[in-house]
Amino acid sequence: MTAEQPATPTSHRMPPVHTDPRDVPLEAALTALADPVRQTLVRELASAGDWERPCGSFDVPVGKATLSRHFSVLRDAGLLEQRDAGPKRLNRLRRPEFDERFPGLLDLVLRDEGGTR
Template sequence: MTPTPERAAGASHRAAPLHADLDQVPLETALLALADPVRRTIVRTLANAADWERACGSFDVPVTKATLSRHFAILREAGLLEQRDAGPKRLNRLRRPEFEARFPGLLELALSDR
């Protein structure tokens, strides 16, 4: 079997993550994503990191790998998170400007300690 160019270059075999079109994300979806404390921890961590700095396995949260993957999916579906593969790692970026344009002030409120 001849490797595809992606495999030959060392790309991951998993499918690329799907990202939400923020114009199609309802407020309820955004609120539900931010309601969970584990997801807020992920968002806070990304808010304090440079884009594409944090890999999925680098978050200090008390959940299994499968549960963490589900949290990432929920954040992607809400338009909060963008992910890309870099070899064996999946890197993350908080979509702060895009999310702020869609839901002004919501992210800052969720990140505050109020």
């Protein structure tokens, strides 16, 4: 470590970029919520407290790179906020903000757990 490079706990990766739900088009929100893996992530986050769930704690049938892509899609759709805590990346469902932008949409997804596909 040099004086020019301050120590950061997660300097090996870039911090996540978040999209404000107010800037999300309806098509992007619908696309993000259409995928079964992302639906599982959203449902599990909806039943957890803010910042309780690290990325590696979700039981979904995809590899690490694919899971990372799913989290990125959810961030881009304004559904997810992430922050780094040491080696873990913690997640928060942005339900109040998303509900303000798309009233009732998240309720439909959360209610349709076993629904039609």
